[in-house]
Amino acid sequence: MTFPVVGMVGGGQLARMTHEAGIPLGLRFKLLSDTPQDSAAQVVSEVVVGDYRDLDTLRDFARGCDVITFDHEHVPTEHLRALEAEGIPVRPGPDALVHAQDKGVMRARLTAIGAPCPRHRVVADPADAAAFAEEVGGFPVVLKTVRGGYDGKGVWVVRSEADAAEPFRAGVPVLAEEKVDFVRELAANIVRSPHGQAVAYPVVESIQVDGVCDTVIAPAPELDERLAGEAQQLALRIAAELGVVGHLAVELFETRDGRILVNELAMRPHNSGHWTQDGAITSQFANHVRAVLDLPLGDPRPRAPWTVMCNVLGGDFPDMYQAYLHCMARDPQLKIHMYGKDVKPGRKVGHVNTYGDDLADVRERARHAADYLRGTITE
16 A cells, blocks of 8 residues: 655745654655755655745656645745646645735635624835724734735834835735734634545634744633634634635634634644644644545544643753753653754744643743743753
């Protein structure tokens, strides 16, 4: 029996962890990576180093693959359409993925299907941004480049017309959105297969620091059961309407008046789902692999009442290996996941997961481990 070959475009930590999830299933992975040193390139046996923006490179890479999937959304949409036209399964397909690639397209489609969104429109220049601000009750407003932003990059909170000049220097369209008065950020993670089977993970709280995900709590504490169900149903509906195959993360605002609004979409395994590696019966990575191969999906239910994920960011303490000794000895239940990256200040180099019955204890254990690995605490 020949097991399928999964072609993964992108060599980051998401590809690394997706590959790990496919090992028990006997799957072969083929990786298109920017460099041989990328996170996933260190662990995948078959690595092609090349430019994902080059169509011929993508065509050559796709030979021998049973399906193509991604650890980022940056492959040109027209290249993916060309691959599909040549009979190569691409999952998620370009007609779905464009909604995660282009924020303007995403907002237009979500509005058309009735998904709740912040007030928004594409603006032409700083004066137009000021006009939009007036339409929604005044500054501040949020400006986003429609393509290329992540982890807070490509996003500006502007408080005047003069502040609005910077986003337009990138030379790409700019989306203006009202600045939402929210209580917290949530994420609804679901996985959908080609024939329409779908599973939904518990809705989580995502805590951001300087535009970067810092902590994820699963499930979101004190979230109204009605609102949690509404968020899961919304994510499932978006996936079905857009034809998503694989993992979909719907990042949400919980507003002060008890609503949810869609902030962003990601069509790949997502930081808000890293807790599932140790806290769910089937991880987001395993279910993403199952989905793109149209295998039956696994159970998304949590293993423990609470799971907390904390990202490990690079700091001034580069020798994280020595820090393992303290963290592992202090908490034998701690799960550490490192990405094989060089340690640089502010760079995501790993994450930790903790779980248990007491949320305060679980949070403290995760926070201590992440801070100790970074070097911000030493005891």
